[in-house]
Amino acid sequence: MKLKVYAKVNLALYVTAKGVMHSLDGVMASVGIYDEIEVVESTHTQVYMDGVQVDETNSAYKAIRAFERRYHPVSVRVDISKGIPMQAGLGGSSADSAGVLYALGKIYDKPVDVLALECGSDVPFMLVGGVARVGGIGESVSTIPLSDYPSILIVKGEGGVSTPLAYATYDQMNIPISNHTLEAIETIRRGVYDSEYLANDLQAPAIRLNPDIARIQSTLSECGLKAVMSGSGSAVWAIGDNLVEVYRALEGRYPYVKLTNIVQRGIVEL
Numbered sequence: 001m002k003l004k005v006y007a008k009v010n011l012a013l014y015v016t017a018k019g020v021m022h023s024l025d026g027v028m029a030s031v032g033i034y035d036e037i038e039v040v041e042s043t044h045t046q047v048y049m050d051g052v053q054v055d056e057t058n059s060a061y062k063a064i065r066a067f068e069r070r071y072h073p074v075s076v077r078v079d080i081s082k083g084i085p086m087q088a089g090l091g092g093s094s095a096d097s098a099g100v101l102y103a104l105g106k107i108y109d110k111p112v113d114v115l116a117l118e119c120g121s122d123v124p125f126m127l128v129g130g131v132a133r134v135g136g137i138g139e140s141v142s143t144i145p146l147s148d149y150p151s152i153l154i155v156k157g158e159g160g161v162s163t164p165l166a167y168a169t170y171d172q173m174n175i176p177i178s179n180h181t182l183e184a185i186e187t188i189r190r191g192v193y194d195s196e197y198l199a200n201d202l203q204a205p206a207i208r209l210n211p212d213i214a215r216i217q218s219t220l221s222e223c224g225l226k227a228v229m230s231g232s233g234s235a236v237w238a239i240g241d242n243l244v245e246v247y248r249a250l251e252g253r254y255p256y257v258k259l260t261n262i263v264q265r266g267i268v269e270l
Contacts, residue, residue, distance in 0.1 A: 001040075001106055002270040005099035006129060006263055007033040007090040008122065009152065009230040009237045011193075012184035015170065015201040016177060021137050022167055025181045027144065027188060027198075028122075030129040031152055031237075032260035034083050035095055036270070039103035042077040049080045059093040059120065063100035066115045067108075074104065085256050087160020089231025091122045095266075098126035102267050122231075129266020133185060148191055149262040153238040153247055154230075155220065156256035157212035161233035169205035193239040194226040206233035216254065220246065 008028045017023035037060075046053060047060045054060075060078050068074060078100055084092035097119040105112035116124040121138030131149075133142045180197040187195035206229060207214045213229055216236045220227035225240035235256070238246070247259040 001103040002036065002038045003099050003103060004034040004036055004268045004270060005095040005102075005126065006030040006266050006268075007084040007092065007095060008125065008129075008266075009090065009154070009235075010200055011131075011188060011228070011237075012181055012198050013200040013202060013231070014179045014181055015175070016135075016179050018171060018177075022170075023136055024138075025135045025179050026133070027131065027181065027184055028125050028134045029131045029152075029262045030264070030266045031090075031154065032263050033085075033090065033154065033258055035092065035099070036081040036083070037096065037099040037103065038079045039100060039107065040077050041107070042075050044075050045077070047078040047080070050082055051079075059097045060100045062119045063097040063104070063115070066118045067101065067104045067110070067112065070115055071108065071110050074108070076104070076107075085156055085235065088156050088235035088256070089161070089229065089233045090154070090235055091126060091231065094120045094122035094126050098123045099267060102127060126266045130264045131188070131262065133181060135181075144185060144188065146189065146191075146262075149264060150191070150193065150239055151243050151259065151261050153220070153225070153243050154235055154256070154258045154260065155216050155238070155250060155254050156235040157210075157216050157254050159210050159212065159234065161206045161210050161213075163232040165209055166202050166206050166232035169208055170202055173205055173208075175201060175204065198226060198228055200229050200231075202232050203229040210234050219250070223249075 225238040
């Protein structure tokens with residue numbers, strides 16, 4: 001089975017409770033940046049990323065082991081061709097886990113949505129995709145149908161952000177807890193993307209760890225675009241009326257600049 005697994009952006013991300021696992025609420029959207037995954041039955045399990053064999057710390061193995069714990073042993077070869085940048089807050093590892101789970105479910109005719117949260121907090125959404133409200137530690141996913149799926153610009157600068165460090169820095173900064181997810185959903189449903197409610201509670205702590213995020217956001221904002229960091233960073237998404245012109249101006253200026261669209265699914269069979 002061969003698949004495209006799409007990246008995600010956080011159109012809104014609010015931390016609603018602190019703890020060992022922070023509770024979140026917000027809106028995620030699949031975007032047209034993807035990894036390609038091929039899963040075939042084999043004599044023994046191996047995972048390759050861009051032609052290089054990887055070890056069991058890879059997210060694809062998490063999906064395989066979760067499937068085996070629930071159902072039965074498998075022997076598969078997984079080949080991943082990366083198109084989603086790493087350490088960007090775009091869910092590349094989660095997309096790979098979701099893709100492998102999806103393929104195993106199809107190959108062996110087993111339900112895999114019950115395994116998603118074991119593989120990562122973004123994986124339940126990645127299996128569904130589109131645009132959705134995602135809450136808790138990722139277990140709550142409610143699809144938000146839209147009449148229009150807009151173009152979106154993704155820009156990533158130098159370096160990434162450690163997710164554990166982003167949350168630790170968030171805790172140190174004593175940012176007041178608030179939640180405007182409902183207001184964010186209402187504006188998105190109306191096709192309005194310049195709302196103050198499209199925000200990310202992890203952006204300020206991530207900027208402390210990687211100041212390049214602030215420079216990118218400032219550049220995009222000066223171009224008249226709504227610009228918000230995705231996940232725990234370091235990519236910034238932007239939506240507005242002059243995306244093509246801004247894309248052309250920034251292409252080659254930063255390590256990763258991609259003009260794409262919000263898409264309606266998280267996984268597509270090839």
